[in-house]
Amino acid sequence: MFMLGIDLSCNELTRGIPRPMGNLIMLISLNLSHNNLVGPIPLEFSNLKQIESLDLSYNNLNGKIHPKLVDIVTLSVFTVAHDNLSGKTPGYILQFGTFDNGSYEGNLLLCGRPLSKVCNEIEP
Known part of the structure; x- marks a missing residue:
């Protein structure tokens, strides 16, 4: 099964x-949106090599978007909008180049493309 x-x-x-x-x-698809989930996006999600749609929006997730997530080349839908994530977005790397501002909106501490907020060169 x-x-x-x-x-x-x-x-x-x-x-x-x-x-x-x-x-x-x-x-292939995981939707955990509109809950009250907290904490980081698990690094283990980078093992989901078949996933095409990952919706983690409208939670209270925090921490950074781990760079290993860009290894999931099958993603066509990715949204972490309206969480509490911080740091730099994965930018325009591989399939993450197809995700627009809407994928990340509402995370006031996120920066980098496609968001208009530029990241500082030196992070604390």
């Missing part, structure tokens, strides 16, 4: 995203 997609949006989920979700390597 294959699970192609998981939609747990609008379920009032709290706490962090379970790291083992990154082991669902055949997953």
